[in-house]
Structure formats: C-alpha cells, structure tokens
Amino acid sequence: MFDLSPAEWTAVELSLRVSIVATLVALPFGIAIGWLLARKDFWGKIVVDGIVYLPLVLPPVVTGYLLLILFGRRGPIGAFLADYLGIVFSFRWTGAALSCGIMGFPLMVRPIRLAFEAIDRRLEDAAATLGAGGFWVFLTITLPLALPGIIAGAMMCFARALGEFGATITFVSNIPGETQTISAAIYTLLQVPGGEALAGRLVLVAIVLALAALIVSEWFGRRAGMRLQGE
Amino acid sequence: MLAVDVEKQLGAFALAARFTASGGVTALFGPSGAGKTTIANMIAGLVTPERGSIAVDNSMLFDAATGIDVPPHRRRIGYVFQEGRLFPHLSVRKNLDYGRRMNGHAYDAKKFARIVQLLDIGHLLDRRPRALSGGERQRIAVGRALLMRPRLLLLDEPLASLDSARKHEILPYLVRLRDEAQMPMIYVSHDAGELRQIATNVVRLDAGHVAATGGIELLD
Numbered sequence: 001m002f003d004l005s006p007a008e009w010t011a012v013e014l015s016l017r018v019s020i021v022a023t024l025v026a027l028p029f030g031i032a033i034g035w036l037l038a039r040k041d042f043w044g045k046i047v048v049d050g051i052v053y054l055p056l057v058l059p060p061v062v063t064g065y066l067l068l069i070l071f072g073r074r075g076p077i078g079a080f081l082a083d084y085l086g087i088v089f090s091f092r093w094t095g096a097a098l099s100c101g102i103m104g105f106p107l108m109v110r111p112i113r114l115a116f117e118a119i120d121r122r123l124e125d126a127a128a129t130l131g132a133g134g135f136w137v138f139l140t141i142t143l144p145l146a147l148p149g150i151i152a153g154a155m156m157c158f159a160r161a162l163g164e165f166g167a168t169i170t171f172v173s174n175i176p177g178e179t180q181t182i183s184a185a186i187y188t189l190l191q192v193p194g195g196e197a198l199a200g201r202l203v204l205v206a207i208v209l210a211l212a213a214l215i216v217s218e219w220f221g222r223r224a225g226m227r228l229q230g231e
Numbered sequence: 232m233l234a235v236d237v238e239k240q241l242g243a244f245a246l247a248a249r250f251t252a253s254g255g256v257t258a259l260f261g262p263s264g265a266g267k268t269t270i271a272n273m274i275a276g277l278v279t280p281e282r283g284s285i286a287v288d289n290s291m292l293f294d295a296a297t298g299i300d301v302p303p304h305r306r307r308i309g310y311v312f313q314e315g316r317l318f319p320h321l322s323v324r325k326n327l328d329y330g331r332r333m334n335g336h337a338y339d340a341k342k343f344a345r346i347v348q349l350l351d352i353g354h355l356l357d358r359r360p361r362a363l364s365g366g367e368r369q370r371i372a373v374g375r376a377l378l379m380r381p382r383l384l385l386l387d388e389p390l391a392s393l394d395s396a397r398k399h400e401i402l403p404y405l406v407r408l409r410d411e412a413q414m415p416m417i418y419v420s421h422d423a424g425e426l427r428q429i430a431t432n433v434v435r436l437d438a439g440h441v442a443a444t445g446g447i448e449l450l451d
Contacts, residue, residue, distance in 0.1 A: 126316040128303040129275050130379050131333035137304075140329075144320045228320050 011185040019161035022101035034112030056106040064170025095172035096179045100164040104157030115149020148224040155217030237280035246439040255431030256416045265436040267419045271387045275310045276303035309381030313388040315368040317360035324356040330379025350374045366397040387419045423450040
C-alpha cells in the first residue's frame with residue numbers, strides 16, 4: 001500500500017505509536033480533570049481551567065520551549081524523572097508522546113467535561129438509594145453515561161497528536177526513527193529541492209489516517225450513543 | 232416502624248414535621264409545596280435536615296444531636312421516584328438487579344421471579360428503559376427498589392407522570408404489594424382519590440407542618 005520506503009514506514013509507525021501512547025496516557029488525567037471541572041467548585045478552579053486550555057491558545061513553539069525547560073535533561077521535572085524513575089523525554093519518542101499528549105489535552109478535556117455536565121444527577125441519587133457508594137456510582141452510572149464524550153475526547157486528542165508539529169519539533173527535535181513523525185518528515189522533505197514528490201506520499205498517508213480516525217470516532221460515538229438511548 | 236422529627240429552613244419555607252409510621256401504607260398527603268418530597272428525600276438521605284432525627288426499626292439514620300448521618304447507600308430505603316429514574320444504559324434486567332449487586336447480596340432466583348411475577352414484568356426483562364411505556368417504567372422502578380431488600384419503600388408521586396388509564400393499570404400492583412408482600416410503604420401524593428385505594432394511615436401536611444395524622448378519613 002502506498003509503496004512507502006522503509007524510512008517513511010518508520011515515520012508512520014512512529015506517528016501512530018506516539019499518538020496512541022499520548023492518548024492512552026492522557027485519558028485517565030482527562031477524565032479526572034474533566035470530572036473535576038464539571039462537578040467541583042474549588043479555590044483556584046479558574047487557574048486550573050486556564051492551564052488546561054493554555055496549549056490550545058499558546059503558540060506551539062512556546063509550549064515546546066516550556067516543555068524543554070521543564071522536562072529537558074536538566075529541567076526540574078526532567079532531571080527528577082530521569083534520576084529517580086529512569087524516564088527520559090528529551091530527544092526520545094517518549095518526549096514526542098508527552099508534547100503530543102499535552103497539545104491534545106484541551107481537546108480531550110472539553111467533550112469529557114461537557115459529557116459529565118450533561119448527566120442527570122438524579123440518576124446518581126437513585127443509584128445511591130439502591131446501595132451504591134460514591135465510587136460505585138461513578139463506575140456504574142457516571143462513567144458509562146459519559147462514554148460518548150470520553151470517546152470523542154480521546155479521538156480529538158489522537159487526531160491532534162497525529163498532526164502535532166510545532167511543540168514536538170521544538171521539544172525533541174526531528175530525529176529520523178526517534179522523533180521524526182509524519183509531519184516532521186514531510187517538513188524535512190519539503191526543505192530539500194525536489195522533495196515535493198516524495199512528500200506527496202506521506203501527505204496522502206496523513207489524509208488517510210486523519211479520515212480513518214474521524215470515521216472510527218464517529219462509529220464508536222454513535223454506538224455508545226445508541227447504547228445509552230437503549231436502541 | 233419509622234419515626235421522623237425534622238426541621239429545615241429552605242429560603243422562606245420552613246419545614247418542621249414530626250410523625251411516626253408503623254406498617255401498612257402511610258400516605259404523606261398535602262398540596263404541592265407542602266414539603267412532602269423534601270421529607271421523602273430526608274428519609275432517603277438525599278437531603279440533610281438541620282435539626283431532629285430519623286429512625287427506622289430502632290436504628291438511627293439521622294440524629295442532629297449526636298451527629299449521626301447514615302449515607303444514602305447504607306440506609307436500605309427503597310425509593311421509587313416520580314420519574315422512575317431507570318438507568319438508560321442498562322437493560323431492564325440489569326436495572327432490577329442493580330441493588331442486589333451493589334449490596335453484594337447473592338442472586339436469589341426465587342425472589343427475583345416472585346417480584347417479576349408480582350409486577351408482571353417478565354416480558355420486559357431484555358428491553359431497554361427507553362422502549363418502555365410510562366406505566367411499565369414505574370413497575371420496573373418499584374421492582375428495582377424491592378429487589379434491594381429495603382426495610383421500607385418510599386414512593387414519591389409514583390403515578391403523577393401517568394394518565395388516568397395508566398394509573399389504574401398500576402395501582403392494583405401496589406395494592407398487591409401492600410397485601411401480599413407486607414412491605415411497609417411511605418406513599419407521597421397530593422391525589423386523595425389515588426391514596427384512598429392504597430393508604431392505611433394518613434399524615435396530612437400543610438405548608439411544611441403536620442396538620443393531622445390518622446386514618447383515610449383524613450383524605451375527605
């Protein structure tokens with residue numbers, strides 16, 4: 001398919017790996033923050049709200065630079081993680097996953113938050129009178145009812161991660177086989193005279209992947225919605 | 232045996248009600264705005280009184296003086312809401328079984344079958360709540376509350392969302408519940424005609440206070 005070179009396959013495989021890991025790791029945080037913002041009033045909520053949406057409004061280069069400062073080998077968080085947990089982000093694919101996850105996070109939180117806000121709280125009361133404590137109410141009522149929003153959020157994050165460029169290239173550079181995703185590979189090819197023809201194939205792959213993500217998300221969302229409406 | 236003695240200020244509305252109910256079906260009767268649903272929510276633990284106490288069968292559910300406030304999920308009070316509140320993502324069977332699962336009781340096929348038969352809902356078990364009529368939904372809601380083995384069943388205007396033909400379809404099931412299952416019930420309603428068919432005792436509420444307690448003659 002597409003007759004891709006091994007180097008191009010590497011970029012595609014890396015893009016998928018980075019996006020999937022970014023989405024899966026971000027998901028529990030997205031659900032927690034979405035729930036917190038939808039349900040709780042606490043001191044500093046506006047600040048948390050702002051920080052979550054910051055990557056959406058900041059220039060990606062700035063986000064990438066901030067990640068470099070914080071999570072770089074000598075950054076306060078990066079040094080701690082490297083020394084105590086052996087997790088290194090700088091110039092690794094894990095760093096690409098981190099920046100993609102952070103860039104996709106606002107898009108993930110928003111539908112999840114809206115889904116939690118839309119849930120009829122009276123159903124949770126009913127579950128409590130039937131003997132379900134807080135944790136079980138969340139697990140058996142709240143979470144399943146929010147599922148269409150959670151799927152939509154995950155897919156938005158995945159799609160954003162797939163296309164992420166600015167923050168990633170700033171944070172972990174553009175290393176073939178390690179941090180060179182499809183976007184970065186296309187960018188590299190376009191810098192070379194006569195590279196357009198080669199870039200064309202990757203552009204096609206990017207379009208196919210984006211469309212596939214949309215279709216899968218639509219299908220999942222519709223199934224979950226139908227389940228809720230009891231059809 | 233239920234003993235309620237509660238007070239709460241809700242804006243300009245002051246609720247101060249005191250009554251006991253033992254066995255049979257006790258009607259909480261009064262015009263809308265009398266505080267009936269608030270009292271039901273206090274018994275279930277969904278609304279916290281400011282002062283007073285609530286006890287069922289000599290176990291204290293709420294006591295402001297000693298700071299006892301048993302959370303709703305440990306009260307074992309079956310609650311049938313006006314709008315049913317069936318879980319839309321679960322089948323009828325799973326809705327019915329929800330209380331048993333949450334309380335960690337063993338599955339009791341005999342009890343399940345008995346209640347399914349009592350309410351005549353066997354043909355609905357594999358459906359989703361959305362595909363049910365209003366009357367069917369309320370029967371499932373009653374079954375769901377019964378199957379969690381409650382000490383007491385609260386029904387808050389369970390027929391209010393139904394037209395009169397549907398009401399007459401459901402009332403006989405509730406009467407059967409009263410006579411065959413001997414389940415003590417608190418039945419909230421503003422409809423004297425409906426209560427005449429089911430109630431054994433009446434607590435008449437007016438503007439947040441108990442105006443009278445007695446038999447069904449209070450409904451006239």
